[in-house]
Amino acid sequence: MSVYPIKYKVLNKETGRKVSVTRWRVQIRKGGESISKLFDDESTAKSWEEQELHRINTGVPQNLIFDMKYQLEMPDMRRLLKDYFDQYMSKQAASSLKTNQNRCLSAIPSIPIYLKDLGPKIDNYRYKSTIVDAMMGRTFNKDHVEFGNFKIDTVDFWLLIAYMDSRRKSGIKDNTILREISTISSAFEKVYKLYPEQFPNSIMNPVKMLPKGEKPKAYLGRKRVLSDDEAVQIAEWMKLKANQEPYYLFVTCLESGARKSEVLGAQWENVNLKLWSIHIPKTKNGKPRDIMIPEDDDFREWLKANRLAKGPIFKLTAWNFRQYWVDALKALGLYDDPDTRLHFHDTRRTALTKLIRQKRSNNFQIAKEMGVSPQTVEQTIQNMPDRLSEVFAKLRSGQALNEEEIMLLAGHSSSSMTNAYFGDRN
Structure with missing residues (x-):
C-alpha cells in the first residue's frame, strides 16, 4: 500500500518544448x-486510497461497488413508467388521465413477480440476496419482487411472462393484461427520448420479443347494441326522474355516439344553439369533434333556459350517473344476466351501427363522423348479425349483386381481392 509520485515529461504543443x-x-x-x-494531485490519491482500504477491510468486493453505481444510475420500471406518464400519457385526453395515472404510477409497478415463477432466472435480474440486502439497504418480500423494482435493461420476455402469470392468478382478464403490456411496450419505445445519455440508441423492447402465443388475445366478443324497445324503455324511465340530466346525457350519447366522459365534460362556451351542436375540443383519441344535439324539445328548451357563458353543461358526475344507469337496468329487468347486460358504452356501438345501416356514407366518412378508426367501422360491420340479409334476399329473388355486395359476400375488404380469387372464372 503506497501513494508515490511519478515524474515524466510531455510535449507542450503550444511551445513545442517538453515539460x-x-x-x-x-x-x-x-x-x-x-x-x-x-x-493528478496527492490529496485526491490519498483520499481514494483511504476509501479503497476501508472497502477491502469491510469485506465488500470491488465488483459490488460497480453494481452499487449501476443500481443508483440505471432507471427501474417504476421510474420509466412515471417518466413516460409525465411526458406523454398525462398530455392525452382528460377523460383518460386518471386511468393512465393509475396504470402507470400504481397498478403496473406494484404487480408482484413471484420468485418461484422465475426460478434460477432471478440471477439474470441482479436480485441476489447479497445485493438486495447489503447494497440497497432494504429487503424485499421473500416470495416476490415488485415489477417496478426491476432495472429496465434487465427486463426480458421471461419477466413479462411471469408478470402475466401473476395477473392471471389475481383473476385479471386478458383485455386488462393486454392494455398493461401495451403501456409497457409504449414506454420502452420512448426510452431513447426519456434517457438520451444512457440509451442514445434506445433499448430492446421486451414486449416485441414475446414468443408467439404468449401475448394475450383481445376479447372482441362484445357485440351488444340496444334494441329500439330497450332504448325507449330506458329513456322513459330516466325521464320520470326529477333530475333530467341523466335522460339528456343518455339521448345525446345514443344519438351521437359520443362517449359519456366527453358529454359530461362538455362546456357551455362550446355549445352552438343556432346549429344545435356541441364542439368537443379533445376526444379520447386526442382529436376534436362536433356532435349534434338530439331533436328533443325538452332538452333544447332546457339548454336555452340554463345557458351560461362558460363552465360545464351538466352538474351530473360519472359516479352519479352510474347509479341512475344501474337502477334503470334493474327496474327494467336488464341487469341480472351478466352475459346480456347492457353497458353504457353500448350506446356508442348502437349509434355506429345505426349510421352504418343508413348507408349514406362510406366507411371513412363514418369513421370521421364517429371519431373512430376505419378498422373499427369494418369490425362493427362484420359483427352485425343481419349484415348479409339484404344480399341473400337479392340472391333468392334472382337479382344481380353490385360490387360492394359481392365483396361483402366474399368477405373481402376490396374488389381487387375478390377479383383475384373469383374474377374471370367460368
Whole structure:
C-alpha cells in the first residue's frame, strides 16, 4: 500500500518544448486484490486510497461497488413508467388521465413477480440476496419482487411472462393484461427520448420479443347494441326522474355516439344553439369533434333556459350517473344476466351501427363522423348479425349483386381481392 509520485515529461504543443509533469499513483495489494490507479494531485490519491482500504477491510468486493453505481444510475420500471406518464400519457385526453395515472404510477409497478415463477432466472435480474440486502439497504418480500423494482435493461420476455402469470392468478382478464403490456411496450419505445445519455440508441423492447402465443388475445366478443324497445324503455324511465340530466346525457350519447366522459365534460362556451351542436375540443383519441344535439324539445328548451357563458353543461358526475344507469337496468329487468347486460358504452356501438345501416356514407366518412378508426367501422360491420340479409334476399329473388355486395359476400375488404380469387372464372 503506497501513494508515490511519478515524474515524466510531455510535449507542450503550444511551445513545442517538453515539460515535467508529476502525478500520483496509488498501489494497493491486500485481501487478494491488486489495485493501481493514477491521480493528478496527492490529496485526491490519498483520499481514494483511504476509501479503497476501508472497502477491502469491510469485506465488500470491488465488483459490488460497480453494481452499487449501476443500481443508483440505471432507471427501474417504476421510474420509466412515471417518466413516460409525465411526458406523454398525462398530455392525452382528460377523460383518460386518471386511468393512465393509475396504470402507470400504481397498478403496473406494484404487480408482484413471484420468485418461484422465475426460478434460477432471478440471477439474470441482479436480485441476489447479497445485493438486495447489503447494497440497497432494504429487503424485499421473500416470495416476490415488485415489477417496478426491476432495472429496465434487465427486463426480458421471461419477466413479462411471469408478470402475466401473476395477473392471471389475481383473476385479471386478458383485455386488462393486454392494455398493461401495451403501456409497457409504449414506454420502452420512448426510452431513447426519456434517457438520451444512457440509451442514445434506445433499448430492446421486451414486449416485441414475446414468443408467439404468449401475448394475450383481445376479447372482441362484445357485440351488444340496444334494441329500439330497450332504448325507449330506458329513456322513459330516466325521464320520470326529477333530475333530467341523466335522460339528456343518455339521448345525446345514443344519438351521437359520443362517449359519456366527453358529454359530461362538455362546456357551455362550446355549445352552438343556432346549429344545435356541441364542439368537443379533445376526444379520447386526442382529436376534436362536433356532435349534434338530439331533436328533443325538452332538452333544447332546457339548454336555452340554463345557458351560461362558460363552465360545464351538466352538474351530473360519472359516479352519479352510474347509479341512475344501474337502477334503470334493474327496474327494467336488464341487469341480472351478466352475459346480456347492457353497458353504457353500448350506446356508442348502437349509434355506429345505426349510421352504418343508413348507408349514406362510406366507411371513412363514418369513421370521421364517429371519431373512430376505419378498422373499427369494418369490425362493427362484420359483427352485425343481419349484415348479409339484404344480399341473400337479392340472391333468392334472382337479382344481380353490385360490387360492394359481392365483396361483402366474399368477405373481402376490396374488389381487387375478390377479383383475384373469383374474377374471370367460368
